[in-house]
Amino acid sequence: MIQNYLAQLARELDFDRSLSRCVLEEVEDHLCEAVAANSTGNDSEAQRQVIANFGNARAIASEFVVVSLARQSRRAGVAALLIILSVFIAMKARIAWYAATQWAICDDMRAVGSLVGLIDRYAFLSSLVVGLGAWFYIRSR
């Protein structure tokens, strides 16, 4: 009976596999401990009572949706920060590479080159500000 309930809960928590694994282990421990503490004497009746006291699997799983969304938002925030950091490192590495190879552009393209450099620099700063803003927003939720 407990295994059936856990299988049902697993199906309801299918939207977040890692959260599901963690929750199922906790719930199994809870149900087994509650059955052991039950004074009914009849194992299947004890299991039935314990599952009834635990509550509806769908209702419990629905409360985990918010937890899962917050976890995913945090992960997305960390991923965004890592991407920004990677872009920054790539940009710096590119500039260092140009300097090392003494790459030079012709006079006609110099104005275009400085404009591209300007966009390059402020694009990074803009993305950094947006990324930090998103991170603080996620942290405050």
Place this chain on the structure above:
Amino acid sequence: MLKGHLDMIVLAALAAGSAHGYAVIQEIKRRSGGAFDLPEGTIYPALHRLEQAGLLSGRWTTADSGRRRRVYTLTKAGNRALADRHAVWKQFSDAIAGLLAGSRPRENPA
């Protein structure tokens, strides 16, 4: 009403020391004299939410039965949050008590 205060109830139950989900439920029942008889499963989303908020920390241990067990502990932020909520609750409770003390039900309400 109970659900709105579930976080405070869980934090209060863990103020005495670290505990796993089942023990938290038992502590709530014991300290409330059985008044808070909520579906036991509702405690787990609350525990995860509070852990995510940094008010609890969770760690896996092994129970005597050999099963893995997640034990929760109140963090410093959790202690502060509990103290804050306690103060707000006391203020609310005092205000309601004062309000009720000054009112007597009319014998023949219209």
